[in-house]
Amino acid sequence: MNLLEHQGKVLLADAGLCTPKGVVVTDPDAATEAARTIGGRVVLKAQVPSGKRGKAGAVLFADDADEAGRHARQLLGMNVAGHQVRELLVEECAPIDQELYAAVLDDPASKGPLLLFSTSGGMDIEEVNESHPERVHRLPVDILRGLEAGATLDLVSKSDLAPEHHPAVSQALELLYDVYLTTDAALAEINPLVVTDEGVVMALDAKVSIDPGSLPRQPDIAGEATELALEELTELERRGRELGLQFIELGGDVGVLANGAGLTMTTLDAVHHHGGKPANFLEIGGDAYTKATPALALVLDNPRVRSLLVNFCGAFARTDVMTGGVLDAIEELRPQIPIFFTIHGTGEQEAIAMVRERLGAEPFDLMDDAVQAAVQAASASTTGVK
Amino acid sequence: MLVNRSENVVVQGITGRQGSYWTGRMVECGTNVVAGVSPGKGGQEVDGIPVYDSVRDAAAEHSVDASVLFVPPMRAKDAAMDAIHAGVRKLVFLAEHVPSHDVMEILAQAREHGAQVLGPNTAGLVVPGESSVGIMPGFAENIFQPGNVGVVSRSGSLGTLVSMNLVTDGFGQSAFIGIGGDPILGTTTLDAVRTLDGHAGTDAVVLVGEIGGVMEEDAAEYIATMTKPVVAFIAGRTAPPDTRMGHAGAIVTGNRGSGESKVRALTEAGAIVVDLPSQVGSALSQLGVRPLVQA
Numbered sequence: 001m002n003l004l005e006h007q008g009k010v011l012l013a014d015a016g017l018c019t020p021k022g023v024v025v026t027d028p029d030a031a032t033e034a035a036r037t038i039g040g041r042v043v044l045k046a047q048v049p050s051g052k053r054g055k056a057g058a059v060l061f062a063d064d065a066d067e068a069g070r071h072a073r074q075l076l077g078m079n080v081a082g083h084q085v086r087e088l089l090v091e092e093c094a095p096i097d098q099e100l101y102a103a104v105l106d107d108p109a110s111k112g113p114l115l116l117f118s119t120s121g122g123m124d125i126e127e128v129n130e131s132h133p134e135r136v137h138r139l140p141v142d143i144l145r146g147l148e149a150g151a152t153l154d155l156v157s158k159s160d161l162a163p164e165h166h167p168a169v170s171q172a173l174e175l176l177y178d179v180y181l182t183t184d185a186a187l188a189e190i191n192p193l194v195v196t197d198e199g200v201v202m203a204l205d206a207k208v209s210i211d212p213g214s215l216p217r218q219p220d221i222a223g224e225a226t227e228l229a230l231e232e233l234t235e236l237e238r239r240g241r242e243l244g245l246q247f248i249e250l251g252g253d254v255g256v257l258a259n260g261a262g263l264t265m266t267t268l269d270a271v272h273h274h275g276g277k278p279a280n281f282l283e284i285g286g287d288a289y290t291k292a293t294p295a296l297a298l299v300l301d302n303p304r305v306r307s308l309l310v311n312f313c314g315a316f317a318r319t320d321v322m323t324g325g326v327l328d329a330i331e332e333l334r335p336q337i338p339i340f341f342t343i344h345g346t347g348e349q350e351a352i353a354m355v356r357e358r359l360g361a362e363p364f365d366l367m368d369d370a371v372q373a374a375v376q377a378a379s380a381s382t383t384g385v386k
Numbered sequence: 387m388l389v390n391r392s393e394n395v396v397v398q399g400i401t402g403r404q405g406s407y408w409t410g411r412m413v414e415c416g417t418n419v420v421a422g423v424s425p426g427k428g429g430q431e432v433d434g435i436p437v438y439d440s441v442r443d444a445a446a447e448h449s450v451d452a453s454v455l456f457v458p459p460m461r462a463k464d465a466a467m468d469a470i471h472a473g474v475r476k477l478v479f480l481a482e483h484v485p486s487h488d489v490m491e492i493l494a495q496a497r498e499h500g501a502q503v504l505g506p507n508t509a510g511l512v513v514p515g516e517s518s519v520g521i522m523p524g525f526a527e528n529i530f531q532p533g534n535v536g537v538v539s540r541s542g543s544l545g546t547l548v549s550m551n552l553v554t555d556g557f558g559q560s561a562f563i564g565i566g567g568d569p570i571l572g573t574t575t576l577d578a579v580r581t582l583d584g585h586a587g588t589d590a591v592v593l594v595g596e597i598g599g600v601m602e603e604d605a606a607e608y609i610a611t612m613t614k615p616v617v618a619f620i621a622g623r624t625a626p627p628d629t630r631m632g633h634a635g636a637i638v639t640g641n642r643g644s645g646e647s648k649v650r651a652l653t654e655a656g657a658i659v660v661d662l663p664s665q666v667g668s669a670l671s672q673l674g675v676r677p678l679v680q681a
Contacts, residue, residue, distance in 0.1 A: 108571075111494070368662060
């Protein structure tokens with residue numbers, strides 16, 4: 001769950017990190033007012049959960065309040081990497097002496113937190129890591145013991161940072177680790193972390209991503225994050241979210257309902273393989289397998305759908321329970337499109353018998369045959385051929 | 387890691403709906419379930435299996451080799467720590483949506499105590515004809531049959547489909563190892579492939595991976611050194627980039643982690659990568675793998 005810059009900065013500031021003076025605005029007049037209050041040169045930054053805002057022209061500098069208002073008019077409503085700009089952060093321009101990079105993240109390789117530090121901040125750190133890996137310093141942390149005393153100072157000492165800044169920067173890294181830990185972040189990144197002309201260490205940006213599994217125990221962050229995520233979704237996707245289902249519209253015409261992320265992705269791959277285009281990603285695995293009825297309603301409410309493919313392979317998820325739910329939905333909604341079933345695994349005999357009895361249809365033995373039939377039916381319907 | 391029929395298994399969360407249902411199914415598969423755990427329910431029985439308040443209590447009465455955790459995500463850490471501190475050496479960790487920091491703490495603690503962890507978010511382990519630990523349909527004869535093909539899968543549902551296709555094509559499995567769909571896992575694809583490579587009953591390995599993470603790429607380096615044949619399938623190759631699809635690990639980031647990168651790495655390592663799960667059996671035949679003739 002990616003937080004916006006200003007949300008991340010609140011977390012950093014709460015932990016004691018220094019951040020620039022700033023105001024969040026949603027209209028140009030408020031931007032003008034904010035720039036006047038802050039005084040001097042300001043920066044206006046589009047608040048979207050995406051990197052590379054600078055390159056997209058979504059970060060603009062203003063010398064006075066009037067220019068800030070003009071920039072705000074230009075930025076608000078702009079589209080940045082698929083996200084509509086609804087909020088701007090108006091901030092004081094800090095006098096930068098040096099730009100650094102700092103991050104803490106969940107590291108699958110070491111199976112623990114990994115702290116990263118570089119004096120090549122302010123640019124694409126992946127490129128730096130690619131061309132000069134020796135410029136990105138790494139510190140794996142033992143999560144049971146936390147950061148050892150002096151560990152961040154040792155890390156900073158390995159870099160070419162001027163020694164007089166070592167204490168303040170190493171302290172900033174410790175505070176960043178605190179933010180990562182207390183907010184259940186999967187990633188807490190500051191790029192750039194700057195040293196100002198006065199030697200103050202300040203976070204000019206913040207990218208904080210919260211582990212989705214931790215949101216139930218981070219109620220304050222969860223509220224904001226959910227609100228943010230909802231804005232990014234289509235109406236059907238939003239309905240899916242409210243049901244606790246992950247539904248993604250994919251633009252094709254073969255409606256797909258399967259269980260488990262792995263099987264669902266495979267079903268979409270198979271639709272492509274047989275020349276079709278899937279309409280959606282929707283999985284009802286895990287505990288969601290009992291939600292087949294509302295799930296199918298979502299798939300069918302997509303006006304693009306010309307045929308429906310139901311592919312169940314039960315391990316934990318019982319195919320008889322899922323199939324029962326799907327049949328309930330079909331009987332209630334009476335969709336006027338052809339439906340193709342393929343069902344295997346836990347509960348398959350009961351499930352197949354139910355499809356025969358309640359729908360008068362015969363599930364396919366082989367997944368490939370069901371996929372092919374659904375693809376053909378969708379394309380026949382589009383071209384008007386019966 | 388594998389669990390055979392002679393090893394003693396504890397079910398944590400045995401009195402819950404899923405815990406009690408799957409305990410019955412696991413026992414049906416031959417798994418030696420010696421005890422259950424459910425805090426506050428010590429002294430009860432489930433299908434004749436004694437229930438304890440903690441794994442520590444259970445371990446005082448029984449020798450315990452492995453634990454399978456049917457515990458909700460927010461209680462998973464306490465449950466896992468209980469098992470690790472009680473000296474259990476193998477944990478099968480089923481829960482999905484466990485906070486990632488809890489997962490890292492569990493894995494760090496397990497490492498210090500010499501315990502192995504499968505998961506989280508795994509469907510479990512099956513040794514057909516011997517045992518099933520987790521939520522795989524080890525009892526279904528059209529899906530699992532004793533054989534010589536070892537299967538490694540991140541996904542339970544897709545692993546089930548591939549296993550069924552193997553049986554349809556006349557093969558059987560020496561073992562099924564569910565890895566789990568989370569980004570941080572106790573047992574990686576590489577660990578599981580290595581286990582099967584060293585497993586006497588396994589003649590060939592089927593790797594069922596998916597986009598996201600770099601576990602398949604890491605395993606490919608090892609596969610290049612193997613003499614046992616490997617067939618792989620990667621799910622999500624047609625998924626739009628940067629779209630998160632269910633498993634937290636299934637995020638395409640840059641070049642490594644994409645379907646293309648995995649297929650390239652595995653192909654260069656000498657594995658056959660098939661386009662559809664139904665092609666696994668014919669690829670095995672092409673590599674000269676023959677089904678075991680049942681004695």
